Amino acid sequence: MLETEARPASLASSETRDGIAVITIANPPVNALSFKTSAALLAEFEAADADPAIKAIVITGANGFFSGGADINDFLSVPEPGTKTVRDVVAALEKSNKTIVAAIDGPALGGGLETALACDYRIATSKSKVGLPEILLGIIPGAGGTQRIPRLLATKNPLNYGGIQMALQFMLQGKPKDAIPAKGMGILDEIVEGDVVARAVELAKEKAGTKLRISQYKILVPPPLVALAHGMVPPEDKGGYAAHKLIDAMEAASDLEYKFGIAREARLFDELVRSAPAQAAMHIFFAERELGKVPGISADVKPKEIASAAVLGAGTMGTGIAMVFASAGIPVKVIDVNAEAVERGKKQVADTYASQVKKGRMKPEKAQALTDAVTFVTDYNDIKDVDLVVEAVFESMAVKKEVFAKLDATVKKDAILASNTSTLDIAEIASATSRPDKVLGLHFFAPANIMQLLEVVRAKDTSDETVVTGMSLAKKLKKKGVLSGNAFGFIGNRMLFDYIREATFLLEEGATPKQVDDAIKNFGFPMGPFAMSDLSGIDVFYKISQEAPKQPYRSSEIAHRLYEAGRYGQKTMSGFFKYSEEDKRTPIEDPVANEIIAKERERIGVKPRTITDEEIINRCLFALVNQGAELLGTGVALRPGDEDIAWIFGYGFPWFEGGPMHWADTVGVKKIYDQILAWQKDLGPHWQPAPRLKEIAEKNGTFGFRPTIGATN
Ligand code: T1G
Numbered sequence: 001m002l003e004t005e006a007r008p009a010s011l012a013s014s015e016t017r018d019g020i021a022v023i024t025i026a027n028p029p030v031n032a033l034s035f036k037t038s039a040a041l042l043a044e045f046e047a048a049d050a051d052p053a054i055k056a057i058v059i060t061g062a063n064g065f066f067s068g069g070a071d072i073n074d075f076l077s078v079p080e081p082g083t084k085t086v087r088d089v090v091a092a093l094e095k096s097n098k099t100i101v102a103a104i105d106g107p108a109l110g111g112g113l114e115t116a117l118a119c120d121y122r123i124a125t126s127k128s129k130v131g132l133p134e135i136l137l138g139i140i141p142g143a144g145g146t147q148r149i150p151r152l153l154a155t156k157n158p159l160n161y162g163g164i165q166m167a168l169q170f171m172l173q174g175k176p177k178d179a180i181p182a183k184g185m186g187i188l189d190e191i192v193e194g195d196v197v198a199r200a201v202e203l204a205k206e207k208a209g210t211k212l213r214i215s216q217y218k219i220l221v222p223p224p225l226v227a228l229a230h231g232m233v234p235p236e237d238k239g240g241y242a243a244h245k246l247i248d249a250m251e252a253a254s255d256l257e258y259k260f261g262i263a264r265e266a267r268l269f270d271e272l273v274r275s276a277p278a279q280a281a282m283h284i285f286f287a288e289r290e291l292g293k294v295p296g297i298s299a300d301v302k303p304k305e306i307a308s309a310a311v312l313g314a315g316t317m318g319t320g321i322a323m324v325f326a327s328a329g330i331p332v333k334v335i336d337v338n339a340e341a342v343e344r345g346k347k348q349v350a351d352t353y354a355s356q357v358k359k360g361r362m363k364p365e366k367a368q369a370l371t372d373a374v375t376f377v378t379d380y381n382d383i384k385d386v387d388l389v390v391e392a393v394f395e396s397m398a399v400k401k402e403v404f405a406k407l408d409a410t411v412k413k414d415a416i417l418a419s420n421t422s423t424l425d426i427a428e429i430a431s432a433t434s435r436p437d438k439v440l441g442l443h444f445f446a447p448a449n450i451m452q453l454l455e456v457v458r459a460k461d462t463s464d465e466t467v468v469t470g471m472s473l474a475k476k477l478k479k480k481g482v483l484s485g486n487a488f489g490f491i492g493n494r495m496l497f498d499y500i501r502e503a504t505f506l507l508e509e510g511a512t513p514k515q516v517d518d519a520i521k522n523f524g525f526p527m528g529p530f531a532m533s534d535l536s537g538i539d540v541f542y543k544i545s546q547e548a549p550k551q552p553y554r555s556s557e558i559a560h561r562l563y564e565a566g567r568y569g570q571k572t573m574s575g576f577f578k579y580s581e582e583d584k585r586t587p588i589e590d591p592v593a594n595e596i597i598a599k600e601r602e603r604i605g606v607k608p609r610t611i612t613d614e615e616i617i618n619r620c621l622f623a624l625v626n627q628g629a630e631l632l633g634t635g636v637a638l639r640p641g642d643e644d645i646a647w648i649f650g651y652g653f654p655w656f657e658g659g660p661m662h663w664a665d666t667v668g669v670k671k672i673y674d675q676i677l678a679w680q681k682d683l684g685p686h687w688q689p690a691p692r693l694k695e696i697a698e699k700n701g702t703f704g705f706r707p708t709i710g711a712t713n
Contacts, residue, residue, distance in 0.1 A: 069110025
C-alpha cells in the first residue's frame with residue numbers, strides 16, 4: 001500500500017513511496033544549489049537517512065532540471081561560518097549507509113553532478129545532460145568532482161588509461177555530455193524513457209542495502225599523462241590558472257586517499273574562487289545572461305517568428321551569414337545578381353562543410369542537409385516571401401539605400417529588413433523604405449559562421465517588436481547578441497577606432513608595429529592591432545576613415561601612407577607587416593613598413609623615443625575604456641557588461657581579464673581617469689575623458705555590474 005507524506009513546498013522537499021524517500025530539489029529556474037538550497041537538501045536527506053522506515057533514498061530535481069550546480073552568486077560573497085554548502089550535502093551522502101539513486105531529468109551540472117556522483121546509481125532521461133563546467137567559470141569542481149570523476153571513468157574505461165584521459169577532457173573542456181554518450185562513458189547507469197523518478201524508486205527497492213562508493217575506487221593517473229596535460233593547457237597567466245590546478249587536483253585522486261584528495265581539491269578551489277580570472281569568468285557568465293534584457297521594452301512584446309530568411313550578397317560575408325542561418329535550422333536563400341559571385345558562394349559553402357567532414361567534426365549527411373538549406377538565387381522575386389532579409393553588399397550608403405528600396409518593394413510587407421553594415425547609419429538606410437520600424441542592423445563579424453558576436457543595432461524608428469525579434473534571433477543563431485544604438489561604428493568598432501588611433505600614435509612616437517602587437521599579445525589578445533588591421537584590410541580602414549565623422553583633433557596618417565603605397569595588408573602580402581607565400585597569415589616584421597613609418601615621423605617632425613610595453617597597453621586599453629564609458633554615457637551601449645561581451649567575443653579581448661570595462665575596475669577607474677587627464681596635457685586634445693568616466697572616477701566607483709569580492713593575483 002502506497003504511503004505518501006508531503007511536506008510544504010520549499011527549496012527541497014521529500015515524500016515517501018513504499019519505504020523509499022524521494023527528495024526533490026526545487027529552486028527555480030535551474031535548481032541552483034545555493035547555500036539555502038543546500039541546507040534544505042541536507043536537512044531532508046539527514047531526516048530520511050536517520051529514519052529506520054526508509055530503506056533507500058532517491059534524489060531528483062523539479063521543473064525539468066536536476067541542478068545547474070552551486071549558486072554562482074554565492075561565490076561573490078564570503079559565507080557566514082557554519083553555512084551549509086554542496087560540499088556538506090556530498091559529505092552526508094558519502095557517509096550514509098543507505099542506497100541512494102540520482103533520478104536525473106534535464107541538466108545535472110557542477111555541484112548538481114557532484115551530488116549525483118556521491119549517489120550509488122545515476123539514471124537519467126534521454127534529454128538530460130551531465131557536465132562539470134566549473135573550468136568555464138575559472139574554478140574547478142569543488143564538491144568531490146575532481147576525485148570521483150577520474151575514479152569512476154578510469155574504473156569503467158580502464159584500457160590504456162582511456163578513462164583518465166576522458167576525465168581530463170571532461171573537466172578541462174567543461175562541455176556537458178548528452179545522456180547517451182554519458183551512459184557510454186559510465187557516468188550514467190541507465191537511460192529512462194518516461195517517469196525517471198518511478199524507475200528510480202523501483203531501482204532503489206531492488207538495490208536497497210548495496211553501496212557503490214566511487215570514493216573508494218583505486219586508480220592510477222600516470223605522471224607522463226599529468227605532464228602531457230600540463231603541457232596542453234595555456235600558461236597560468238594566459239587563462240590556464242584553473243586548468244593547471246584542476247590537473248593538480250586530479251593527480252590527488254591517484255596519489256591520495258579520498259579524504260586527503262578532497263581536502264586538496266577544497267584548498268585549490270578556495271584559492272581559485274577568489275582569483276581574478278574566476279571573478280572575470282563569473283562576470284562574463286552573468287553579463288551574457290543580461291544581454292537579452294532590454295530596459296524599457298515590456299515583456300509583453302514578443303519576437304516575430306523567423307522561419308525563413310534571405311541574405312543579399314553572395315560575398316564571403318553574405319555566404320558566411322547564410323551558413324549561420326542554416327546551422328540554426330532556418331532555410332536561407334542567398335540572392336546575388338552577379339552569377340560569378342553566386343558560383344563563388346556555392347563553392348564557399350561546399351568547401352566549408354567538406355572541410356568540417358574531413359576534420360571529423362561533421363557527419364556527411366549533416367553537411368549535405370546544411371548545404372541543401374542554403375540555396376542561391378538571382379531574382380528578387382525568389383525571396384519575396386521570406387520573414388527576414390540580411391543585406392551584406394558593398395559598404396556604400398548609396399548602394400545600401402538602392403537595394404533597401406528594392407527589397408521594400410519586393411519582399412512581403414511584414415518582413416524584417418536588416419543591414420550587416422559595420423559603420424553606416426541604419427536610420428539613413430531605413431529612410432529608403434516604407435517600413436523603417438522593421439529595419440535594424442544585424443552586424444556579424446568575419447568569419448560570420450565562426451565569430452560569436454552579433455551587434456543588433458536599433459535605429460530611431462526601429463520598433464520594440466523588431467528589436468526583440470533581433471535579440472531572440474541572435475540567441476537562436478547561437479550568437480552573443482549585443483544591442484547597440486545607431487551611432488558611427490556602433491559599440492565594437494567605435495571602441496576599436498580609439499584603440500587603433502592610440503596604437504598608431506605610438507608608432508609615430510617611436511614604437512614599431514611588432515613591438516605594439518607583441519605587447520598586446522602578451523596581455524592576452526590572440527593578435528595585435530596591426531596584424532588585425534592587415535587581416536581586415538588597410539584599404540577597408542582607409543575607406544571607413546573617409547566616411548567617419550570628422551574629429552576635432554589630428555589623427556595619424558601612417559595607415560594613409562601604407563594605403564598610398566598599395567600595402568593593404570594580407571590581401572597584398574604587405575601592410576604593417578609582410579607575409580610569405582608559404583604562410584599568408586603570419587605577420588613578419590617588415591623594414592619597408594618601418595621605413596614608411598620613419599618617413600612619416602620626419603614629415604610630421606616627431607623625434608622617436610623609447611616606449612615601454614606598459615605604456616602601449618595603457619594607451620591602447622585606456623582609450624578602449626574611455627570610449628566604452630562614452631558609449632554608456634550616450635546610451636549607445638546599455639551596460640558595461642555588454643561592451644565586455646562585445647570585445648571578448650568580437651575582438652579577442654582576453655576572457656581572463658573579463659573584458660575592457662571589468663578590467664578597468666581591476667585597474668581602478670580613478671587611476672585611468674587621472675592618467676587620461678595627464679595625457680590630455682602631454683599628448684593632446686584627443687585624450688578627452690568621457691563624462692561617464694569622470695563621474696565614476698570622482699566617486700571612486702567602478703563600472704561593475706555585480707559586486708566582486710577582493711580578487712587575488
Ligand atoms: N548559479 C546561479 N544562477 C544560475 C546558475 C548557477 N549555477 N545557472 C543558471 N543561473 C541563472 C542564470 O543567471 C539565469 O538568471 C537563469 O538561471 C537561467 O539561466 C561546487 C563550484 C543551467 C544550462 O556552470 O550553464 O557547481 O538571467 O539563461 O539557457 O563544484 O544556465 O534569468 O536572472 O542560462 O536554460 C557550475 C551554469 C556552478 C552551470 C541553463 N554550474 N548554468 O541554461 O538558462 S559552479 C554551471 C548554465 C559549481 C561545484 C561548483 C545554464 C543552464 P536570469 P540561463 P538556460
